[in-house]
Amino acid sequence: MRVVILGAGVVGMQVAAQLISEGKDVVIIEKDPERAKHVTGRLDCIVVNEEGTGITALKRSGIDRASIFISVTNSDEVNMIACGVVSSEFNVPVKIARVRNLDYSRAKITEKSFLGIDFIVNSEVETARQIANTIALGADSDVMLFENTDLQMRNIMVTPASYFADRSVKDIRLGIREPFLIAGIMRGKEFVIPTGGTQVREGDTIYLLATQKDFTKIFIQAGKKQETMDHIVIVGGGRIGELACQYLIRTGRDITIIETNYERCKVLSDKFPDALVLNADISDESIFEEESLGNRDLLVTVTDNQELNMLASLYAKTMGIKRSMALVTNANYMAIASRLDIDVVISPKNSTVDAIMKFIRRGNIKSLHSIFGGRAEVIEFLANEKSRIIGKRLRDLDFPEHSIILSIVRNDVNMLPHGNLAIEPGDLVIVITAKESIPEIERFIQE
Amino acid sequence: MNPLILAKIISILLVILAGFMGLPAGIALYRGEYASFAAFAGTMAGTVTLAGAVLVLLRKQRADALTTRDGFLMVTLSWVLVSVIGALPFFFSGCIPDYTDAFFETISGFSTTGASILTDVEALPRSMLFWRSLTHWLGGMGIVVLTVAILPLMGIGGLQLIQAESPGPTVDRLTPRITGTAKLLWFIYIGFTVAETLLLMLGGMDLFDALTHTFGTLGTGGFSPKNASVGHYNSAYIDGIITVFMLLAGINFSLHYRLLTGRLRPVYRDSELKAYLLIFAATTAVVAFSLYGDVFPTAGECLRYASFQTASFLTTTGFATANFEAWPLLGQIMLFILMFVGGCSGSTGGGIKVMRLVILFKQAVNELKLLVHPRGIFTLKMSGGMVRKNIVYGVSGFFFLYAAVLLAVTVVVASAGHDITTSFTAALTTLGNIGPGFGKVGPVENFSFFEDYIKWTLSFAMLVGRLELYTVLVIFLPRFWRK
Numbered sequence: 001m002r003v004v005i006l007g008a009g010v011v012g013m014q015v016a017a018q019l020i021s022e023g024k025d026v027v028i029i030e031k032d033p034e035r036a037k038h039v040t041g042r043l044d045c046i047v048v049n050e051e052g053t054g055i056t057a058l059k060r061s062g063i064d065r066a067s068i069f070i071s072v073t074n075s076d077e078v079n080m081i082a083c084g085v086v087s088s089e090f091n092v093p094v095k096i097a098r099v100r101n102l103d104y105s106r107a108k109i110t111e112k113s114f115l116g117i118d119f120i121v122n123s124e125v126e127t128a129r130q131i132a133n134t135i136a137l138g139a140d141s142d143v144m145l146f147e148n149t150d151l152q153m154r155n156i157m158v159t160p161a162s163y164f165a166d167r168s169v170k171d172i173r174l175g176i177r178e179p180f181l182i183a184g185i186m187r188g189k190e191f192v193i194p195t196g197g198t199q200v201r202e203g204d205t206i207y208l209l210a211t212q213k214d215f216t217k218i219f220i221q222a223g224k225k226q227e228t229m230d231h232i233v234i235v236g237g238g239r240i241g242e243l244a245c246q247y248l249i250r251t252g253r254d255i256t257i258i259e260t261n262y263e264r265c266k267v268l269s270d271k272f273p274d275a276l277v278l279n280a281d282i283s284d285e286s287i288f289e290e291e292s293l294g295n296r297d298l299l300v301t302v303t304d305n306q307e308l309n310m311l312a313s314l315y316a317k318t319m320g321i322k323r324s325m326a327l328v329t330n331a332n333y334m335a336i337a338s339r340l341d342i343d344v345v346i347s348p349k350n351s352t353v354d355a356i357m358k359f360i361r362r363g364n365i366k367s368l369h370s371i372f373g374g375r376a377e378v379i380e381f382l383a384n385e386k387s388r389i390i391g392k393r394l395r396d397l398d399f400p401e402h403s404i405i406l407s408i409v410r411n412d413v414n415m416l417p418h419g420n421l422a423i424e425p426g427d428l429v430i431v432i433t434a435k436e437s438i439p440e441i442e443r444f445i446q447e
Numbered sequence: 448m449n450p451l452i453l454a455k456i457i458s459i460l461l462v463i464l465a466g467f468m469g470l471p472a473g474i475a476l477y478r479g480e481y482a483s484f485a486a487f488a489g490t491m492a493g494t495v496t497l498a499g500a501v502l503v504l505l506r507k508q509r510a511d512a513l514t515t516r517d518g519f520l521m522v523t524l525s526w527v528l529v530s531v532i533g534a535l536p537f538f539f540s541g542c543i544p545d546y547t548d549a550f551f552e553t554i555s556g557f558s559t560t561g562a563s564i565l566t567d568v569e570a571l572p573r574s575m576l577f578w579r580s581l582t583h584w585l586g587g588m589g590i591v592v593l594t595v596a597i598l599p600l601m602g603i604g605g606l607q608l609i610q611a612e613s614p615g616p617t618v619d620r621l622t623p624r625i626t627g628t629a630k631l632l633w634f635i636y637i638g639f640t641v642a643e644t645l646l647l648m649l650g651g652m653d654l655f656d657a658l659t660h661t662f663g664t665l666g667t668g669g670f671s672p673k674n675a676s677v678g679h680y681n682s683a684y685i686d687g688i689i690t691v692f693m694l695l696a697g698i699n700f701s702l703h704y705r706l707l708t709g710r711l712r713p714v715y716r717d718s719e720l721k722a723y724l725l726i727f728a729a730t731t732a733v734v735a736f737s738l739y740g741d742v743f744p745t746a747g748e749c750l751r752y753a754s755f756q757t758a759s760f761l762t763t764t765g766f767a768t769a770n771f772e773a774w775p776l777l778g779q780i781m782l783f784i785l786m787f788v789g790g791c792s793g794s795t796g797g798g799i800k801v802m803r804l805v806i807l808f809k810q811a812v813n814e815l816k817l818l819v820h821p822r823g824i825f826t827l828k829m830s831g832g833m834v835r836k837n838i839v840y841g842v843s844g845f846f847f848l849y850a851a852v853l854l855a856v857t858v859v860v861a862s863a864g865h866d867i868t869t870s871f872t873a874a875l876t877t878l879g880n881i882g883p884g885f886g887k888v889g890p891v892e893n894f895s896f897f898e899d900y901i902k903w904t905l906s907f908a909m910l911v912g913r914l915e916l917y918t919v920l921v922i923f924l925p926r927f928w929r930k
Contacts, residue, residue: 276823
């Protein structure tokens with residue numbers, strides 16, 4: 001399958017890397033020669049160094065044979081026009097545009113199939129929403145919400161004193177009364193999908209699945225106290241910071257935004273008259289003293305510089321801030337960050353990748369989240385009558401390795417799986433699977 | 448600078464003025480006030496002949512090449528010449544035998560001030576009283592069109608704001624063309640005139656009294672054909688109607704337009720309007736409180752007199768229903784403070800204007816916030832939009848100039864040996880286009896006792912205050928005249 005990507009920015013590179021690792025043929029169109037050279041050296045794909053809206057460039061990229069066209073340049077207008085050109089000149093089944101302007105995103109572009117755009121991605125909105133959700137839930141762990149159920153996935157860092165340390169998954173489940181599931185274990189750089197016998201060790205980060213209500217109780221057992229998050233500092237007034245502020249300020253929280261760019265500060269202070277906007281650099285220690293930032297409840301770092309985000313979050317904790325949250329894009333850093341004293345690690349939700357994957361594996365898949373920079377995927381799919389998994393008890397299913405069923409939603413009721421449960425037609429099944437088992441699970445679902 | 452175009456435009460204006468003189472001339476003829484009729488007719492004939500001659504000579508001159516500088520000169524000259532000519536009937540008819548007095552009275556009318564040199568108003572013929580009130584109405588209309596449609600184009604002291612209710616780079620004019628905007632404002636103004644006249648007649652006034660009081664109200668002028676001003680009628684209903692219309696005239700006319708077209712959002716969001724109503728309500732409450740028991744026995748009466756006098760001072764109208772100089776000092780001080788406020792921008796009211804005070808207040812609060820958060824960024828917002836720095840500078844400059852002119856005029860008045868209260872409030876009331884002051888220029892006194900040079904100075908203050916200072920003062924800048 002051939003995928004043509006327009007724009008080799010951060011998002012373009014990320015998407016390309018993921019698709020290449022899944023065995024797709026990727027062609028990138030990038031107009032900047034330096035950037036094109038950089039990409040050629042790092043990714044196993046063809047790079048066409050030309051302006052992307054030109055028909056010749058598109059032809060040279062072999063778009064006639066492509067199944068998917070993804071436009072992720074920095075300009076909304078270029079992305080939309082590129083999709084328009086592709087849809088009028090070529091026959092590409094799926095056209096995805098990155099559109100960051102909220103006015104466009106809210107418009108009925110995909111419904112009315114404007115310029116042939118099938119899907120609009122706006123990862124900044126998703127990320128900001130994720131930040132707001134996590135804060136609403138106490139900012140004590142990363143939170144992943146699912147669309148069709150009130151179950152959520154959260155992580156806990158296993159400390160030596162923790163209840164979870166040195167026990168097998170089976171034992172842990174017996175010891176806690178609330179229904180929950182260990183969906184995955186992050187050990188070093190490795191993501192493990194556990195079986196009953198898997199031993200949880202000190203230093204692991206475990207991913208739990210439960211409802212919001214039950215998490216409160218589980219977290220108390222795991223030794224994390226609930227805190228109110230009323231005074232929040234947002235470091236970085238870029239688009240993510242702005243959107244996060246917009247979501248948070250509505251809930252009546254006291255927001256301080258720290259941004260280095262003066263012009264940007266003016267825009268923010270105009271937009272959020274109730275927030276305190278500071279024109280300062282977070283790496284300048286005096287700002288902590290001057291504004292007594294140490295007394296705030298939470299520091300969220302969302303600058304473009306992920307190293308700065310991690311350091312600032314750590315430093316804030318030493319200055320007395322109760323909780324810290326850092327935006328980290330690099331998958332390797334995410335593993336480190338989870339082990340440091342950063343309470344929540346936000347990774348820009350890769351909605352572009354998710355959307356593409358969902359299109360690629362169309363059919364009964366309802367939604368799909370790729371997590372940990374593609375090390376694992378959470379797939380929600382609808383069980384149909386013809387599927388061979390119908391009617392069998394779970395313990396009798398020859399489920400692929402490194403994947404587990406997280407939940408079955410039947411008539412809007414969540415059921416945590418157990419061996420005697422049988423899948424019925426119309427059930428929504430949520431599965432987590434490690435990267436290497438994705439093809440197997442795909443086959444399993446589609447059959 | 449193109450003096451020919453200026454001459455042409457001002458000639459047109461003077462012909463229109465002469466046309467309006469036809470109204471009191473008609474009244475004079477109808478009532479048999481022949482001396483007045485002769486004065487009006489003479490003035491009209493002279494003006495039309497002279498202006499007509501200029502127009503005929505300059506008929507080929509196209510009037511579309513005005514620069515901003517021409518604009519300043521044109522506006523100032525128009526106001527001065529209109530007053531010079533408008534004063535002639537008073538002078539010719541012998542009603543006001545001294546031309547200095549006649550000019551003072553007339554510019555007080557056109558600038559919607561309402562300060563008078565007449566000791567016995569009711570002694571004047573009806574036609575003269577009508578003309579006197581009509582100057583308020585014309586001046587008020589002129590100022591609305593000027594401040595809503597013309598001054599913003601010249602960027603006068605923060606007035607750009609009145610068109611910027613909706614933030615964004617495009618100026619939010621009412622209509623795409625200035626003539627369209629002016630026409631619209633005329634309709635609103637005339638609509639208010641008809642409404643108030645009818646309502647006042649319902650309250651028992653005859654057509655003449657209703658019209659003249661309406662002129663005085665909508666222009667926020669304050670001339671009344673009665674010696675005791677509105678107090679003459681001693682009617683709660685009339686007080687109420689006039690209070691409401693004074694307040695309406697003190698509101699930005701572009702908001703009236705929006706209200707009439709059903710666009711409530713800009714009205715609801717307007718910071719200036721909110722501040723204006725808040726100032727009115729708070730001052731009324733304090734004044735009423737000060738009156739309670741001592742001056743009026745019932746709360747209803749306190750509120751009636753307090754709200755009327757508050758509205759009269761806030762909108763810079765200057766009507767009186769009571770001798771407020773006999774009121775408790777708390778109430779007097781509140782009214783005195785209002786003399787610094789004035790109406791909303793784009794209204795017929797004078798003074799510093801609520802808009803400017805709100806901007807200065809918000810800027811001051813931001814300065815305080817900045818002391819607590821030295822690296823904080825605070826934007827100044829009006830009506831939901833961001834106020835740019837240069838507007839704040841313009842407003843600060845205006846405020847300083849206002850204070851400077853106020854003090855200068857005070858010094859001139861005091862130079863003749865008048866006491867501090869009289870000197871200061873005479874300067875304040877003329878610069879703010881209010882009318883009555885305190886001391887020897889209180890509500891039951893008038894300006895006739897002043898020396899001639901003081902009358903001319905105060906006339907100048909009225910003109911400067913009316914035209915938002917900058918318009919007049921810029922003409923005294925040497926570089927204004929440089930080629």
